[in-house]
Amino acid sequence: MSITLNSGGKMPQIGLGTWAGMDPKERAAAQGWFSTALKAGYRHIDTAHFYGTEVFCRNAIRESGIPREEIFITTKLPAHHHERVAESLEESFSNLGLDYIDLYLMHCPQAILYDETTPLPRDADGVIITTDYSLNDTWADMEKLLATGKVKAIGVSNFSIKTLDQLFKTAKVVPAVNQVELHPYLTQNELLAYCKAKGIVITAFAATGYANVREDPLIVQLAVKYGVTPTQVILAWHISRGCVVIPKSANPQRQKENLQLPSLEADDNVKITALDRNERLSNKADETGRVFGWTYEQLGW
Template identity: 40%
Template sequence: MIMKNLVLHNDVAIPQIGLGSWQAMPGGEAYDAVATALRAGYRHIDTAAIYGNEEDVGQAIRDSGIPRGDIFVTTKLWNTDHGYGRAKQAFLDSLQRLGLDYIDLYLIHFPFGGRICETWKAMEELYGEGRVRAIGVSNFTTEHLDYLMRGAAITPMVDQVEYHPYLSQDPLQRYCDEHRIVIEAWSPLGSGRFVEDTNVRAIAVKHHRSIPQIILRWDIQRGVVTLPKSVHQQYIEENLDILDFRLDATDMASLNALNRDWHTGTNPELIPIDQE
């Protein structure tokens, strides 16, 4: 199996499939999930300060025996840590909890909390110092991105958002393509909502694949990074096994037609633009 990469606008390669660790409980569960994923061939692990499992993620990475440069690690700054000084300290705290020398991708988790432009300035400096290889945002709409970039020296490399066939984010994807911002899909499986979808099931039967594999393959072919989360070995391995088949144009059109602008989590369109 050859892991497919995308390339960010600063020429950093990012593996297109990663393990999401939201709700992986601190302690054995999070550690075991990351260790299992790395053994299975994942080379992209996504965590966040608010998940409470950075220590376990970092420990599993260090214990894996895989060279650090071969693993792409993402973490995120939480809403209470916005502002120049707080953002700098939050980054250092995450770095310490992970037990790593650098982070590959550091994201603003939400445009909540105020002072996101100050926060971005701190992140630009961390990037300039080489403490992080890429910087970006999460749960930002086109309006949030426009606001942030008016005073930014560096365009975000990534916007991580909820993304699946019921929430295909077409306007945001067109905007991000125009600005060379890579979209990452959190909750790509829609919290299991596709199990009963007859359209998706028919495509799965056609390809002799599981429903999650069909959805994740749709992500890959739409050019986004996908971050399925699981703590079960069977599903961790299955979610990675999507590189040896391809959805045809009819399949893609059928899945594209499922969009209903349906959110399983916070709708960022309801988050007001942060006026500093």
Template identity: 40%
Template sequence: MSAPHETRAVREVDLGGGVSVPQLGLGVFQVPPEEAQRVVEEALEVGYRHVDTAAAYVNEAGVGAALRACGLPREEVFVTSKLRNGDQGYEQALRAYDDTLARLGLDALDLYLVHWPNPAAGRYVDSWRALAQLRAQGAVRAVGVSNFLPVHLDDLAAASDLVPAVNQVELHPTFQQRELVEDCRARGVVVEAYSPLGQGADLDDPAVTAVAAAHGTTPAQVVLAWHLQRGHVVIPKSSRRARLEENLAAAQLELTADELDRITALERGHRTGGDPATFALSQIR
């Protein structure tokens, strides 16, 4: 690949313990395994320094290949992966982490998350104990959760003194999860938004398109800027280089207080993904 470009100015968010994460990163959910290396290499070329994958996405190997090919020092790229439901449990989670490192070809992750609480299985507290052990051993820089509701976070708090660094949840203008966000912030948990554009459904709203027209930008850039100015870490997915560049440029867009309010007013309770209270797929394919 060509030499990596200079990183655009993307703010970093403190996760505690000397760890910080670029606020705008690349998500690779639904990027096919055979395309993952190309997509991640192109993202790194245009300036991304934060990549989010998961065992359940079946593309960790492609992400790792891109990291090796890109020519960047390992410490310059923040890498996240996640523990799938079928690997939950204390011993299983420890083995799964080693498997993820092997697929990625890394010695350690920057962030490892429990992908879902999967409450029907009743193993998320044991999984969290495993992640806490990995962090205590220095095998991972930070640990957190994904799709956890306050009741699940309460269970972790009752079993461990370690507070998740991150809760990665579905979050976009028409599904803002305000009570959950407030709960996370009260605990000192950073909120990370996946499906930040509502899988594209939020981009056609007149409030979003009007703000985009006023700034001469795209609706996607407006929604991403809204996330960034609200303090969310955000991981939009794209497989196209032009869209990768467009999304990254959202870090330079500043919306007015009135524009932020107009987008915040779009809350509809419109979830597009699974419900953490019931989602129970093994995620093993």
């Protein structure tokens, strides 16, 4: 199952999320579960400079012996690199050991101050320090990458209708993808319709909705009805809406499970969409009321 992007490339609709936490040991250990995922049939890897897992993706891909061109690889420009797009991409290439990537995303609309020692510099009040550097300038630098042939498609992440409207004031290239938090408790109906109308594919992160959604009575009931697990029901719902999903699992059995999805009846998809509570479970405001330095209002959330 693949989706054709507005760039012409084909993106497998199910990929592997590779966020492995902040602990360097956990990140290194993730190479093991990246390998089992490739063995299980994953051909789409979602990583990011910020995750610190690019190098372990490289090792797992090399070890697998799978030809490079058979794997769709996404990585992301971190928020503290908005003023150094070309340099940051070179760092990602070096980490990934690749000469091209399939999709390069602006990880966040907000620009964080560049600090060599940390991706998340904070002020005395603990607020992550953002700058006024415009997302339009960053996008213009990302557009230039397409001409090099080393980046096959460009896109964004954590963008709302508000920040996409801002991007479109100057964009020459329509983002191929917008990767956002999306699950049955945060169905993002308006954003999905907006992106569809513009030809932007939505990739859902936190797509499973964690135990919150897995344990929802409707989801549990549908899992029984279809003879599958709650997560398979949730992921199948995403697929029915034309979204790409990138579930993360370190467990070989669950990795396989997440690739084998049932087809749900239309009525059941409608019922799942009705679970919406506009509830963020992943990227939500911290104790300063901001997400990576921006308020919900600035983000348009």
